[in-house]
Amino acid sequence: xxxxxxxxxxxxxxxxxxxxxxxxxxxxxxxxxxxxxxxxxxxxxxxxxxxxxxxxxxxxxxxxxxxxxxxxxxxxxxxxxxxxxxxxxxxxxxxxxxxxxxxxxxxxxxxxxxxxxxxxxxxxxxxxxxxxxxxxxxxxxxxxxxxxx
Amino acid sequence: xxxxxxxxxxxxxxxxxxxxxxxxxxxxxxxxxxxxxxxxxxxxxxxxxxxxxxxxxxxxxxxxxxxxxxxxxxxxxxxxxxxxxxxxxxxxxxxxxxxxxxxxxxxxxxxxxxxxxxxxxxxxxxxxxxxxxxxxxxxxxxxxxxxxxxxxxxxxxxxxxxxxxxxxxxxxxxxxxxxxxxxxxxxxxxxxxxxxxxxxxxxxxxxxxxxxxxxxxxxxxxxxxxxxxxxxxxxxxxxxxxxxxxxxx
Numbered sequence: 001x002x003x004x005x006x007x008x009x010x011x012x013x014x015x016x017x018x019x020x021x022x023x024x025x026x027x028x029x030x031x032x033x034x035x036x037x038x039x040x041x042x043x044x045x046x047x048x049x050x051x052x053x054x055x056x057x058x059x060x061x062x063x064x065x066x067x068x069x070x071x072x073x074x075x076x077x078x079x080x081x082x083x084x085x086x087x088x089x090x091x092x093x094x095x096x097x098x099x100x101x102x103x104x105x106x107x108x109x110x111x112x113x114x115x116x117x118x119x120x121x122x123x124x125x126x127x128x129x130x131x132x133x134x135x136x137x138x139x140x141x142x143x144x145x146x147x148x149x
Numbered sequence: 150x151x152x153x154x155x156x157x158x159x160x161x162x163x164x165x166x167x168x169x170x171x172x173x174x175x176x177x178x179x180x181x182x183x184x185x186x187x188x189x190x191x192x193x194x195x196x197x198x199x200x201x202x203x204x205x206x207x208x209x210x211x212x213x214x215x216x217x218x219x220x221x222x223x224x225x226x227x228x229x230x231x232x233x234x235x236x237x238x239x240x241x242x243x244x245x246x247x248x249x250x251x252x253x254x255x256x257x258x259x260x261x262x263x264x265x266x267x268x269x270x271x272x273x274x275x276x277x278x279x280x281x282x283x284x285x286x287x288x289x290x291x292x293x294x295x296x297x298x299x300x301x302x303x304x305x306x307x308x309x310x311x312x313x314x315x316x317x318x319x320x321x322x323x324x325x326x327x328x329x330x331x332x333x334x335x336x337x338x339x340x341x342x343x344x345x346x347x348x349x350x351x352x353x354x355x356x357x358x359x360x361x362x363x364x365x366x367x368x369x370x371x372x373x374x375x376x377x378x379x380x381x382x383x384x385x386x387x388x389x390x391x392x393x394x395x396x397x398x
Contacts, residue, residue, distance in 0.1 A: 023208075024202070028228055029336050067299070
């Protein structure tokens with residue numbers, strides 16, 4: 001079963017501790033390790049860590065970038081007059097941005113899934129709650145599926 | 150009851166006490182205790198039965214270390230460090246007491262600030278305007294749309310975004326390095342062009358952050374800077390590894 005979740009906004013960066021993603025990376029990767037203990041402890045965690053990192057640099061991302069670029073261009077290309085341009089181009093731009101953001105977001109989502117998806121505490125909900133969209137819905141039907149915890 | 154082992158959070162100087170609100174991982178949060186051995190003490194609790202990196206436990210680990218670091222020097226352990234029993238912890242503390250004391254002294258009044266440079270995601274328009282090869286590929290993809298062309302274009306965009314972020318990031322790191330006591334490059338993180346930690350005097354941390362944000366401002370089209378900290382000194386506790394004096398990176 002594959003579950004996908006897209007969030008439309010970058011999680012805001014709290015001033016002190018950084019995002020959960022930063023914390024995760026720091027406390028899993030760094031900090032002191034005493035050699036004697038590591039074999040006892042980190043076996044399962046190493047696997048999760050690797051899992052959390054196989055992300056982003058995929059063909060899927062490239063295609064999203066390409067799509068975003070092509071759309072973005074409709075309003076910037078002086079040689080063509082297109083509908084988005086006639087209407088001021090705002091729509092095309094918004095779509096482009098969101099695509100890119102989605103592509104880049106998959107890192108955070110993967111981490112979120114690893115960390116939170118099977119977590120039954122209620123605090124898991126805090127970060128997984130879908131964030132409010134700013135722009136009107138795009139042309140195609142929303143493809144977002146919520147990860148079912 | 151230590152059937153699952155002893156979870157170690159940190160090593161602190163002997164004599165530093167725990168606060169009443171300090172608690173460990175697990176549900177309900179495990180009770181903490183100190184194992185003092187000579188000049189250093191380990192902050193430990195019983196390990197929960199099935200320890201996994203859940204949000205709750207990660208945050209508990211991080212919160213405790215942040216609080217400890219607020220009170221004095223601390224050697225933060227990685228999340229999930231579990232010893233078989235207390236005797237093993239005590240043996241380890243005795244064995245490397247000298248190293249630990251030296252590191253604690255080195256870190257005193259220091260905090261870590263982590264800097265990540267991410268590709269600027271809203272700068273596609275600028276990217277297209279400034280990067281000729283990307284523009285050429287985009288024109289190609291628009292003239293002859295197709296899967297291959299799109300992948301090539303996307304690859305070029307991704308590469309250009311990362312390169313621009315790394316360049317801008319290096320500039321920022323260079324400018325910030327004189328303000329730090331030490332600099333440690335972090336492991337490569339997917340989606341990040343740059344991942345660097347700085348060891349900064351505690352009372353200079355605010356100024357450091359402000360400066361980082363000021364430097365990021367004019368580079369907004371190239372890089373999205375993420376600053377985390379002040380944090381416990383995760384990146385500066387390994388004595389024999391990866392320690393770069395400030396000024397190298």
